[in-house]
Amino acid sequence: MADSGTLVNVLRAAGEATRLRLLALLRDGEHSVKDLTEILGQSQPRVSRHLKLLADAGLVSRNAEGAWAYYGLAEGGAGGDLARWLISRIDANDPDRARDQSRVEAVRTAQQAQAAAYFAKVAESWDQLRQLHVPEEAVEAAILDAVAGRMVDLMLDLGTGTGRMLELLSAHYRRGIGVDSSREMIAVARAKLAAASIGHAQVRLGDIADLGASVGRADLIVIHQVLHYFDDPGRTLAQARRALKPGGEMLIVDFAPHELEFLRSHHAHRRLGLGDQQMAGWARAAGLRVAELKTFPPSNGAGLTVCLWRLADDPDGS
Incomplete structure (x- = not known):
């Protein structure tokens, strides 16, 4: 259980279109800021600001790795529970959701191609x-x-x-x-x-x-x-x-x-x-x-x- 102040902060953080799209993307798996900017088609500073708000509210977790950072949905707590509940209510045919999922696949395909080229070189x-x-x-x-x-x-x-x-x-x-x-x-x-x-x-x-x-x-x-x-x-x-x-x-x-x-x-x-x-x-x-x-x-x-x-x-x- 969480106090009312915590829940209000969580709701404020989640209650914005881009941040809700970010939560839905992170429900499917971890992503770097770089990948999220490509998927959403938004600037790195803007995406980073949204992620910071979500992290501060306990909706997502941040894992720093050198110059990069990876984000995922918080495993538990009021933020993680609410995020999963909200995402479960998104219409599977929502245009933004469908477009984001398509871009995720495009990003992953590009990453796989990069790795394949490397492995071909060093096999x-x-x-x-x-x-x-x-x-x-x-x-x-x-x-x-x-x-x-x-x-x-x-x-x-x-x-x-x-x-x-x-x-x-x-x-x-x-x-x-x-x-x-x-x-x-x-x-x-x-x-x-x-x-x-x-x-x-x-x-x-x-x-x-x-x-x-x-x-x-x-x-x-x-x-x-x-x-x-x-x-x-x-x-x-x-x-x-x-x-x-x-x-x-x-x-x-x-x-x-x-x-x-x-x-x-x-x-x-x-x-x-x-x-x-x-x-x-x-x-x-x-x-x-x-x-x-x-x-x-x-x-x-x-x-x-x-x-x-x-x-x-x-x-x-x-």
Whole structure:
């Protein structure tokens, strides 16, 4: 419950056309200020002012990442509850809402094209490039430890890249499927799996944020160094959750929060790492829980810390 003064402030903040459109957009997932200006067709200062009013009233949350900031609907409280109630009352055929959703798809398509161009350029040297930033041996040992003694029927490797996870975990699944949106990465992965004589794994061209039913439902899903390429990792995680069997697990490997802006400008990263509380919230929203977290600081003290999250099925939200 909230006092009348708080509710009045929340209502004032929400009661404006652009701010209501912003709330509806953020209900669909997190967005940066840059993306919101493109979607709404308004100036950055104007959009930022609206977002500040919404944040001050507790309707949205703000997460700063280097020079960028990402916004999402507040998880709870009077603001978050009211925002969801208001959005649920918007007519699905409302012209502004339909136009905004169309522009969201256009922005996401442009971002995917940018990432695809980058991956096409670096596909052949991807494994070597990744080792510049990641203590790969320690991380891979921890991944193997997480599945030690297990044999699953189906493993999905989402954003498979060069197929390294299919190769590493080949003794722990009866059938493995890797999905990636880069044709160049898929070609490299196929060649590597063939060279390693791994015949029980295959790779497919596809969008991991929109998996079709044909991939089946997996006992184990691996998402290795992928989520930082998405503006809204929580949305991608929720999509992947649909492909997980009851009682299944996910292994997520990604960077801890950092300030290395050049990874965004030169290497197509959208998020500068993922925080523990962010992951816990995304997992909870997807019907999962963080069962284990391991961190791997850089050996030279100047690189990036890598995190390994083990997410367990939690259908009751316990």
